Amino acid sequence: xxxxxxxxxxxxxxxxxxxxxxxxxxxxxxxxxxxxxxxxxxxxxxxxxxxxxxxxxxxxxxxxxxxxxxxxxxxxxxxxxxxxxxxxxxxxxxxxxxxxxxxxxxxxxxxxxxxxxxxxxxxxxxxxxxxxxxxxxxxxxxxxxxxxxxxxxxxxxxxxxxxxxxxxxxxxxxxxxxxxxxxxxxxxxxxxxxxxxxxxxxxxxxxxxxxxxxxxxxxxxxxxxxxxxxxxxxxxxxxxxxxxxxxxxxxxxxxxxxxxxxxxxxxxxxxxxxxxxxxxxxxxxxxxxxxxxxxxxxxxxxxxxxxxxxxxxxxxxxxxxxxxxxxxxxxxxxxxxxxxxxxxxxxxxxxxxxxxxxxxxxxxxxxxxxxxxxxxxxxxxxxxxxxxxxxxxxxxxxxxxxxxxxxxxxxxx
Numbered sequence: 001x002x003x004x005x006x007x008x009x010x011x012x013x014x015x016x017x018x019x020x021x022x023x024x025x026x027x028x029x030x031x032x033x034x035x036x037x038x039x040x041x042x043x044x045x046x047x048x049x050x051x052x053x054x055x056x057x058x059x060x061x062x063x064x065x066x067x068x069x070x071x072x073x074x075x076x077x078x079x080x081x082x083x084x085x086x087x088x089x090x091x092x093x094x095x096x097x098x099x100x101x102x103x104x105x106x107x108x109x110x111x112x113x114x115x116x117x118x119x120x121x122x123x124x125x126x127x128x129x130x131x132x133x134x135x136x137x138x139x140x141x142x143x144x145x146x147x148x149x150x151x152x153x154x155x156x157x158x159x160x161x162x163x164x165x166x167x168x169x170x171x172x173x174x175x176x177x178x179x180x181x182x183x184x185x186x187x188x189x190x191x192x193x194x195x196x197x198x199x200x201x202x203x204x205x206x207x208x209x210x211x212x213x214x215x216x217x218x219x220x221x222x223x224x225x226x227x228x229x230x231x232x233x234x235x236x237x238x239x240x241x242x243x244x245x246x247x248x249x250x251x252x253x254x255x256x257x258x259x260x261x262x263x264x265x266x267x268x269x270x271x272x273x274x275x276x277x278x279x280x281x282x283x284x285x286x287x288x289x290x291x292x293x294x295x296x297x298x299x300x301x302x303x304x305x306x307x308x309x310x311x312x313x314x315x316x317x318x319x320x321x322x323x324x325x326x327x328x329x330x331x332x333x334x335x336x337x338x339x340x341x342x343x344x345x346x347x348x349x350x351x352x353x354x355x356x357x358x359x360x361x362x363x364x365x366x367x368x369x370x371x372x373x374x375x376x377x378x379x380x381x382x383x384x385x386x387x388x389x390x391x392x393x394x395x396x397x398x399x400x401x402x403x404x405x406x407x408x409x410x411x412x413x
Contacts, residue, residue: 002095002173003030005088007081007112009105010035010050013151014043016100016162023166024098029173032094036081036108038065038073048084056083074104078111085112089120096121096173098165100151103128110136117231121172125165127151139220139227143168183211184235186395187225191217191241192301193343193382194276198240200388208396210235217241217277222256229263236270236399238391240382243277243343245321246310251290252281261325270332270398272391275361276382278318279346279354281308299351307345309352312360319364327370332398334374336391337362338382347381 004024008017010033021031035046036053054061057080064076088094097116099109106126113122114137122142129144136144145165149157186205190198202212215225222244228234244256264271280299283289283306289298297309310318326333339362341347346354362377369375376394380387 001029003032003093004169004173005034005085005094005097006031007034007036007085007097007099007109008101009037009108010042010044010046011037011040012043013100013105015154016151016158018044019154019159020098020100020162020166023163024170027167027170029170032088034081034084036077036105036112038070038077050077053077053080053084056080056087070104074107078108081108081112082115086115089116096123096169098123098125098169100125100147100162100165102126102151105151106136110138110142113142114138114140116140118228118233119177121169123165123169123172125151125161134220139224143172181211183209185233186210186212186236186238187228187234188212188214188238189217189222189225189241189276190214191243191277191343193280193345194241196344196383196385197276197388197391198238200383200385201238201240201392204389204392205238205395208392212238217243217254217256219244219247219254219256222260226256226259226263229267229269232267234267234269236395237264237272238395239264239271239273240391241276242273242322243280245318246278246281246314249318249321250281250308250310250314252283252308254282261322262328264333265325265328265330268331270395270402271329272334272336272395272398273322273326274336274338274382274391275319275322275342275365277343278315278322278361279310279343279352279357281310282306283308297352297354299345307352309346309354310357310361311354312357315357315361316364319361320368323365323368326373327368329373332401334376334394334398335365335369336387336394337365337375337377338380338384338387339377340379341381341383344381344383 006017006021021033024031033046034048035042035050064072101109106128110124118141125145125147127147129146188198205212215221244260248255286306289306293308299307301307346352
């Protein structure tokens with residue numbers, strides 16, 4: 001029998017959450033009914049009151065409610081619920097969480113769910129479970145189920161959906177995870193233009209006893225990788241493809257945000273960093289390219305993707321950013337530079353071949369790094385097997401140098 005958090009705005013959707021709680025009991029689990037409402041009195045008696053939830057805040061929640069500003073109330077309760085669920089999880093008091101909601105309820109509940117680790121069962125039944133749900137999911141494994149009808153009463157449709165949802169969260173909690181793999185995890189960043197490099201590195205790391213997870217550097221992929229690194233599940237980082245910073249700087253479509261390259265510093269784990277694909281910024285169809293870039297060096301990757309070559313000024317700034325991020329790393333880190341091309345299109349005779357821009361990038365990295373950080377410049381293209389081997393050897397050496405003996409594992413039995 002497990003405890004499952006049933007989180008909801010019980011002032012407007014109390015009966016619906018009570019129904020789900022009853023269905024959870026019928027499956028042999030214990031619901032923990034948590035009220036995150038901010039207006040009227042709850043329709044049903046919660047196990048955890050809104051006052052207890054709000055006590056997790058370091059601000060006066062009553063003063064926010066008194067302002068009658070719904071947006072502020074939702075934001076404050078989302079923060080409070082996040083802290084509460086994190087505490088309940090850390091104390092081993094809940095094994096899953098489910099919620100029902102419209103706009104406000106979905107915002108509160110998914111914010112709280114995003115605070116929970118990957119793999120923890122999370123289910124959101126929402127009127128908004130269609131279209132773009134990225135801002136509700138973030139980089140976490142939240143399952144969103146369409147409510148079909150509004151979460152406004154119990155009827156033959158809503159009872160069916162809510163019953164299935166209760167069964168789903170119970171099934172997620174009951175599921176036994178047995179990968180049979182106790183190898184420590186390495187995460188790697190990859191792009192189409194660095195695929196050969198990463199593919200060559202994977203078997204070498206596997207032979208050394210590691211499991212490798214590859215993340216596509218498309219913005220979402222970079223954020224997901226950063227989230228996993230920060231979770232403490234990862235032993236080392238093979239950051240071959242830091243291209244998302246080019247999109248962040250220049251305004252492309254695949255930015256991972258300004259926090260890219262920061263999780264490794266927070267997790268204090270060994271890594272290697274490569275300026276892979278910092279020669280390119282991603283845009284959509286050729287017609288969608290901002291007019292200010294019309295005279296720049298472009299490459300049509302496919303009908304849906306137009307690549308812009310970063311110029312010397314942008315490359316200098318990117319080198320400075322990369323160096324500043326890496327300077328925050330405490331664990332062993334090595335920066336490797338493939339002098340003959342940082343992507344398959346910037347090699348000699350390639351459409352993005354620009355020695356002047358590359359020199360600006362490499363010089364900024366070298367000039368900006370701390371003196372104690374190892375920098376290796378190799379007379380190779382990024383997709384040469386020899387470069388992939390050099391990256392792996394550097395990462396393995398950094399792993400061996402880690403005093404903790406690599407305690408960051410994600411082994412499942």
